Amino acid sequence: MRIFVCIKQVPDSAQIRVHPVTNTIMRQGVPTIINPYDLFGLEEALRLRDRFGGVVTVLTMGPPMASESLRKALGYGADRGLLLTDRFFAGSDTLATSYALSKLIEKAAEDHGMPHIVFCGKQTIDGDTAQVGPGIAQRLGLSQLTYVSAIDEIDPDKDTITVRRRADHGVQVLTSRLPAMITMLEGSNEIRRGTQADVLRAAQAKITQWNAAGVGIEDLSLCGLRGSPTVVKRVFAPSARSEKAVMIPAGDGGSATAAALIDAIFERQPALEEDLISEAGGY
Amino acid sequence: MNKIVFDAIVVGAGPAGNSAAYTMANAGLNVLQIERGEYSGSKNVQGAILYSDALEQMIPDFREEAPLERHIVEQRIWMMDDRGHTGMHHRSDDYNEDLPNRYTIIRAQFDKWFNRQVRDAGATVLYETTVTGLIRDPRGQVIGVQTDREGEGFYANVVVLAEGVNGLVGQRSGLRSELRPEDVALAVKEMHFLPQETIESRFNITGDEGVVIEAMGTITEGMIGTAFLYTNRESISIGIGCLVSELSRVGKGSPYQLLDRLKAHPSIRGLLEGSEMKEYAAHLIPEGGYRAIPELVGDGWVCVGDAGHFVNAVHREGSNLAMTTGRLAAETIISLNKRGQACTKKALGAYRQRLEDSFVMKDMKKYKDVPRMLEKQGSTIMDTYPRLMNGAAQTWFRVDGRDKKAKENEIVKAAWRVRGLGLLGDAVKLARAWR
């Protein structure tokens, strides 16, 4: 089976700081990681390869440094890494990103054969839009299967697939046609630990790099800032509420405090007390 | 797996491992470096001092690219009591030179950069892989390492152990004995973020200038230990450490409590005010000095950096010794490699000789008695003298109608009261240990 996995290198948002005065992101020293949601697709891809044979290709668009993420993915067991990098891509929003990635996928399909599945993450932790996957599916005419919790059946020869998909109040069981774009639900699997052979191969692997022209992008106005319909006009820190919490004296920290707290709550929200009294609580 | 035999395997990607791997890869050796962290420095988020010289020996133009925070123009040494400090400040515009001698760095970034140079020099580097043991041939010669990943291990002519102070590989393999609590300090440190402008105005610095404060005194509750504060570009590194043996003996609270008290100290509080604490970490420092240095070479292995106990606690030097020992071990291996000689214990003995000839062993020997002296005199030095000094300073500086002669007498009397003749003895001991 031919499987592509789109991964994105993102700043570890747990470690991002905001400059207290200028409200700008202080990126200095913030480590980058593979977008955690992408790893569920990668693991699913590796499992399918283990079952059916074939090749798992990881792809990313980003600065040259993003090749580190590809290398890391190879260390988990992926077979090949492709990087699309060009200064023209700077400032891409999701529409421009899905355009560039779909061109990279077309190029890779030319070289290595059309993929049966393209995995994307459910969403990224920096952009958090969950649009790039659907965007790629739409542009390449792939069946779109998002929020998949399990792949029940797959037949790469007949191009059929059956999946379970998380919907709002239950699970949809869907059949569809390959090629498909799939996003895996978080928690549906756990990324494996690569073997010694995997990490050694990853450390020594050559990552193929393409630029815009290389993947056949002629109209640069579809890329980067120019190709992005959305414009970020303002970035700011969440405003502090004007007044801080009214503090209830802790007193003995016991029943008196509890009573004082309840008084204060009901004093502010008399309607709440009435609601509570009229409703049968948990007695 | 096809069994490639590397010229060398380096365990660890701290300053010692990076120096060894860089030097060997640069000389054309086929080097495999294995680091357990997610990347080089990932386990080491804090600030530190970089001494240029050791790095210049390998990468003369490192200043062009390395992530350096500030070059140091001012050094403060404080003796602290509960209410304040007395100390020495040394500052000079001479330190604003073309090739500054000391920098503050953030290890996570610096180590990562250094490690990239290692890879660019041609070494193969594996991350998130922990070396779990050494592979030996029937004669006991080390021929490779096993890791926590599935596989048959990695093979090489020599293994460089650069695994840091708590090097379990060496310990488990019986190359080193377990650390003694009186030979290691436990340090806790934090990073406090502040806008660059705030740091510069608080410390009276501009541009890339930086300040270092090193302190001792009642802040360690009489235990043997020191505290430090470094200015980075937009953060402050602050930490405190005490000998592990003291922490368990004296039992005056955990290192975190010490750090909390340090941060609340009147001399420190204002420097950190309004900052956002982001990272904290604890780390061991080998402080046993010369006498604690373990066996450094064996058949198929050498030991460098903190794993070899190379830290000069008095001068707070560690990473430079790590770099230098890493480089010297590498040079030894390179010359054996070029001559086609096996890395036996005997052949690797040349590394020991290189160490003896360098400042490394000379410094280690110079201070070999300090740890013992401290073990005996610790609380006097950490508690009594700081109090005396601060008391004396107050007596001296307060203008209160008493004549100066009376003040001098009071200062001397206070000192006698506390230490008596011991005062003289302490001075002699200190001088001896220092010599």
Add this chain to the structure above:
Amino acid sequence: MKKELPEHFRSYKHVWVFIEFEHGRIHPVALELLGEGRKLADKLGVELAGVLLGSGADALDEATRNCVAYGADLVYRVDHPVLAQYRNQPYTKVMTELVQKYQPEIMLLGATVLGRDLAGSVATTLKTGLTADCTELAIDDERSLAATRPTFGGSLLCTIHTLNYRPQMATIRPRVMAMPQPEEGREGRVISYEPDLDEQSIVTKVLSFLPDDASEASGLAFADIVVAGGMGLRSEENIQLVRKLATVLGGDWGGSRPLVQKGWIGADRQIGQTGKTIRPKLYIAAGISGAIQHRVGVEGADMIVAINTDPNAPIFDFAHLGVVADAVALLPLLTEAFRQRLLVNRLAG
């Protein structure tokens, strides 16, 4: 570079809300968005439309009435058997056609599983901009939609505009916008659209739908009273202190992310940016520091009460009432005091 609206987009008018309609019911987020859409439409002086796709006249009739009651001036109604259950391909096709035919300037969708699946493909077919997961919408002086959303894990907010394309699309998370009051008997128009769809050409088929066990699904997002615990509870057993208080108050309970990560509570109980957004009348946070990712999920509460041992905990920056106390000790007392008080009042009343 200056982005301007090209001539051919100038005719795009009106505000649309995609009405998420499955298994015979409207997702509440669609009604919340009608409330918000109403404000935007009034500000722009245009009409507010609900876009309703599904199958079956009766169900769609009722949903249409609801849309109007909740503020829609008109409803685009598409009734076709292929649309009976949500699938990306036919829904994308119909939505794209509707936009091209009726030309809205703003289109809002819920940031639900369905909404996110659909919004991404529709925005791509239309080649327009989409701002995901918004928390605030406004119209600026140039009649442009200013969509504000958290970024970088919630540490910052950014305001995004789609200047040179139409429609301006946005998804909004459930419970971020207030639920409007329905107005019975409100009048509205209906425009029916006949799509050209045939089941043959749809590659994805729904084999079955396995509904969630209703008893397990937590109604956290819609509860009037929520009690939540954080790492300050210290141990898994102490979760029950939170549950007990919630029970006495007839509310629901939840927790901060670390509790989920530790496996102490289920993922559907997580409150915050990557969990549920709540809008209760009363929110009691016990032993929660109030990190920004937690804060964004609870800020819509009418009243936030925080119990924390650390007087400097960030939660006191946005709580209305605070107590510096040990939550493990205070929660049982609070539970008992509430119980007493309500009992006495109930007997009296």
